[in-house]
Amino acid sequence: YTGCTKGKYARKHNSWVSFGNVPSSANKRFSSFPSDFTKLPDVAFVTPDLCSDMHDCPVDTGDKWLKKNLDAYAQWAKTHNSLLIVNFDEDSGTSVNQIFTTFVGAHVKPGSYSESINHYSILRTIEAAFGLPGIANAANKPPITSVWQ
Numbered sequence: 001y002t003g004c005t006k007g008k009y010a011r012k013h014n015s016w017v018s019f020g021n022v023p024s025s026a027n028k029r030f031s032s033f034p035s036d037f038t039k040l041p042d043v044a045f046v047t048p049d050l051c052s053d054m055h056d057c058p059v060d061t062g063d064k065w066l067k068k069n070l071d072a073y074a075q076w077a078k079t080h081n082s083l084l085i086v087n088f089d090e091d092s093g094t095s096v097n098q099i100f101t102t103f104v105g106a107h108v109k110p111g112s113y114s115e116s117i118n119h120y121s122i123l124r125t126i127e128a129a130f131g132l133p134g135i136a137n138a139a140n141k142p143p144i145t146s147v148w149q
Contacts, residue, residue, distance in 0.1 A: 008049035008056065013089065016045060030069070037076050043126065046070065053088075077105045087122055103147050115146040 002017050002024075004010075016022050026041075030048075034040060046069075047053075054062035070084065077084050083105035101117050121141040124134050128143035 008051050010050055010055075013050075013053065014045070014047040033069070035072070037073055037080070037082070042130075074104045079106060081106055083108070085122060087119065089119070103144075107149050108147055109149045113146045115144060117144055 002011060004012070011017055014027070017027055030046060033046065048062070048065060048069075051057040052062055052065035066086070070086075073082075074084050076082065083103060085101065085103055087101045088099045099118075101122070118141075120138045121144055123138040124141045125143040127134055127138060133139065134141065
């Protein structure tokens with residue numbers, strides 16, 4: 001769906017729809033997320049609806065959605081050369097603008113870190129992993145380095 005919103009789906013949270021060089025066939029419903037995680041592409045984004053991402057519903061709703069839909073992949077990523085990044089797009093409206101971000105994977109060092117992380121540094125980290133230059137505002141950010149073993 002490429003319109004603005006449909007039910008609890010907000011296209012603005014699915015940024016790949018806006019990229020002209022990403023074929024529309026790459027934009028799939030979550031129901032096609034494979035249970036055989038080796039079938040995933042090198043980079044995949046999962047964008048929950050406005051209830052499951054906790055924007056319009058309680059935190060418990062999002063927690064349950066995440067556990068039900070991505071825990072199996074998170075456990076698999078820990079024993080394979082794979083990475084799950086969960087990143088929220090907004091905070092409680094404070095000037096500090098702290099958002100929750102977690103990395104789960106085989107090469108992630110568990111813990112909490114003081115390194116500043118935002119959407120641009122996450123994008124820059126993904127770009128660096130593939131040897132790509134940074135684009136737009138990500139080009140001005142260093143990749144995240146403190147989380148790796």
